[in-house]
Amino acid sequence: MRCIYCDREMKKITFTSLFLERDLLCIECRRMLKVKRKKILLGELKTEVFYEYDGIFKSLLLQYKECCDEALKDVFLYSLKDYIAIRYFGYHILFVPSSRKKRQLRGFDHLELIFEGVKLPRARGLRMKEDLIQEGKNARDRSRMRGNYIYEGEKLNKVLIVDDVITTGSSIIGVYEAIKDKAEHVRALSLANK
Amino acid sequence: MKCKRCGNKDPAYFYKGHKGYYCRKCIRFSQILLEEEIFPLDYEIAEGAEEFGFDYRLTDQQLEASGKCTEGLKYGDVLLCCVCGAGKTEIAVASISEYLSRGLKVAYAISRREVVIELTKRFEKIFSRAKVMGVYGGHHDELKGDLIVCTCHQLYRYYQTFDLLILDEADAFPLKGNETLMNISVNVCKGRIIYSTATVDDTLRKVMRRRPYRTVELYVRPSFRPLTVPRAFYLPRYPALFVLYLLLRRMENQCIIFTVSKRDCKAFYRIFSRFFSCTYVYADLPERKKHIEDFREKKYRFIFATTVLERGITIKNVSVIIMNFANVFDQSNLIQMLGRVGRGTDCVAGDAYVISNRFDPNIRETLKYLKKANSYL
Numbered sequence: 001m002r003c004i005y006c007d008r009e010m011k012k013i014t015f016t017s018l019f020l021e022r023d024l025l026c027i028e029c030r031r032m033l034k035v036k037r038k039k040i041l042l043g044e045l046k047t048e049v050f051y052e053y054d055g056i057f058k059s060l061l062l063q064y065k066e067c068c069d070e071a072l073k074d075v076f077l078y079s080l081k082d083y084i085a086i087r088y089f090g091y092h093i094l095f096v097p098s099s100r101k102k103r104q105l106r107g108f109d110h111l112e113l114i115f116e117g118v119k120l121p122r123a124r125g126l127r128m129k130e131d132l133i134q135e136g137k138n139a140r141d142r143s144r145m146r147g148n149y150i151y152e153g154e155k156l157n158k159v160l161i162v163d164d165v166i167t168t169g170s171s172i173i174g175v176y177e178a179i180k181d182k183a184e185h186v187r188a189l190s191l192a193n194k
Numbered sequence: 195m196k197c198k199r200c201g202n203k204d205p206a207y208f209y210k211g212h213k214g215y216y217c218r219k220c221i222r223f224s225q226i227l228l229e230e231e232i233f234p235l236d237y238e239i240a241e242g243a244e245e246f247g248f249d250y251r252l253t254d255q256q257l258e259a260s261g262k263c264t265e266g267l268k269y270g271d272v273l274l275c276c277v278c279g280a281g282k283t284e285i286a287v288a289s290i291s292e293y294l295s296r297g298l299k300v301a302y303a304i305s306r307r308e309v310v311i312e313l314t315k316r317f318e319k320i321f322s323r324a325k326v327m328g329v330y331g332g333h334h335d336e337l338k339g340d341l342i343v344c345t346c347h348q349l350y351r352y353y354q355t356f357d358l359l360i361l362d363e364a365d366a367f368p369l370k371g372n373e374t375l376m377n378i379s380v381n382v383c384k385g386r387i388i389y390s391t392a393t394v395d396d397t398l399r400k401v402m403r404r405r406p407y408r409t410v411e412l413y414v415r416p417s418f419r420p421l422t423v424p425r426a427f428y429l430p431r432y433p434a435l436f437v438l439y440l441l442l443r444r445m446e447n448q449c450i451i452f453t454v455s456k457r458d459c460k461a462f463y464r465i466f467s468r469f470f471s472c473t474y475v476y477a478d479l480p481e482r483k484k485h486i487e488d489f490r491e492k493k494y495r496f497i498f499a500t501t502v503l504e505r506g507i508t509i510k511n512v513s514v515i516i517m518n519f520a521n522v523f524d525q526s527n528l529i530q531m532l533g534r535v536g537r538g539t540d541c542v543a544g545d546a547y548v549i550s551n552r553f554d555p556n557i558r559e560t561l562k563y564l565k566k567a568n569s570y571l
Contacts, residue, residue, distance in 0.1 A: 002206070068225040070211040071218060107212040 032056045042169040053192040073113045085119045091160040092123035099133045125153025145170045149178040159183040166193040201377045223350040232353040243324035243340040244295035259412045260288040267386045270406035274390035278533020280412045282390040298357035301342040314343045357385035364389040393526040413570040420568040422535040424546035434549045449513040454522040463498045472496035504530045508537045513544035521554040528560040
């Protein structure tokens with residue numbers, strides 16, 4: 001079997017790897033994509049981050065999102081899916097929506113695909129007022145995202161807001177402001193922050 | 195199953211996504227579905243685009259090679275095997291002009307962005323009436339022009355478009371050993387290809403074997419000066435640094451010092467900037483352009499560089515020192531680096547040294563090649 005990222009032939013199965021989840025990355029690539037769990041505060045919102053946005057993570061996410069390489073979907077949450085399910089037991093996952101244009105271009109919702117195996121219920125009913133693309137925008141333009149979300153779903157007890165990368169944090173804060181009247185406990189989770 | 199763009203047939207590289215099967219071998223360029231139709235880019239060549247002129251005169255040898263190249267294209271592909279600084283670009287100009295006069299599409303592909311920018315300016319001077327379009331990373335909004343000059347990584351945008359493609363430095367990064375990119379490059383051309391290089395490696399030979407080709411050789415530079423044969427030193431690391439210090443102390447002209455890695459490059463700069471006025475450059479340095487320009491304007495005497503300065507860059511009157519620790523460089527790297535010495539018609543010959551910490555057969559082969567090339571003079 002070959003590594004999904006560097007395309008090198010993977011080493012044979014070791015005894016310890018029998019007990020672990022099957023990884024699509026080779027040992028060298030996985031070593032570079034190390035989880036550095038961090039907790040940050042976005043305003044008053046407690047947010048958990050898994051990776052640094054640099055090097056291999058950056059190129060993997062670009063390949064996944066911009067080149068629409070769906071095969072990479074299981075790389076990001078390798079050995080973290082169970083952790084999320086236990087740590088956030090009782091929460092409803094709420095994905096930060098991408099713009100309609102991007103979703104149509106890709107043909108899939110990238111966050112939903114990454115979190116496919118996480119055994120938590122999903123919350124629905126979040127949408128964007130205006131179809132804005134954040135890519136290549138500066139901090140001022142990005143801050144427009146804050147008032148751009150509306151939540152029309154049912155009232156929930158615990159909600160986990162999920163995004164891929166935090167740049168200025170305005171989209172997560174925007175979603176938080178939209179949902180805070182309809183949820184009692186809100187937490188956020190992001191794959192990486194810049 | 196076969197990918198239309200890269201020609202991959204291995205089913206392990208096809209993945210079924212939401213839209214259908216796509217090839218993962220060439221996914222880094224963009225997603226291409228298996229059943230998707232790709233169309234060649236359609237544009238017209240302006241009249242009079244074929245007119246060309248040089249500020250200088252070509253030598254008889256260059257004119258002869260140029261004629262042979264145009265003749266060879268009637269038969270099949272052409273392998274343009276020339277020493278560094280022999281004027282590969284000038285030799286290809288006549289063939290480009292001939293294709294443009296027939297209204298056919300021509301592209302000139304080369305490895306690095308800096309070289310594309312430099313070459314676009316040069317072609318604008320040579321083909322004064324043609325619209326020369328440089329296409330490279332960050333500059334690909336407009337893809338159409340009379341003559342396309344682009345990096346190899348941008349070629350995937352032109353499927354089956356060109357009637358003549360010139361693959362410059364076909365044995366070097368990024369084409370070297372990269373079969374996917376090589377296949378994509380060959381697939382953009384529906385006509386003939388000119389492979390221009392100083393050395394031929396296995397990947398290139400494998401690709402060329404598929405179609406008939408003729409070889410055009412030129413071992414003489416326009417200055418008729420022999421290629422500089424380097425002096426090789428085999429020394430351990432720290433004594434080698436001391437020898438480098440001694441060499442730099444007695445060096446009269448500017449000098450490029452090639453290092454094997456970014457780390458070495460920065461470390462050497464930190465040591466030697468205490469003694470000499472010097473700068474450094476590597477591929478992902480943000481101020482890379484400024485450092486090279488400053489060196490060109492003679493603000494610094496020495497520049498420490500990785501292979502980023504290896505190809506396509508002409509700086510007059512330089513010497514070269516190659517710090518080949520751990521024997522990373524192969525024959526084509528060494529030939530190209532040594533080829534930076536004595537470029538242009540009116541320059542002074544510089545010195546060349548190779549310092550290695552182990553015996554290396556590549557250095558021996560390089561010396562043999564240079565001596566053979568000099569024997570044609």
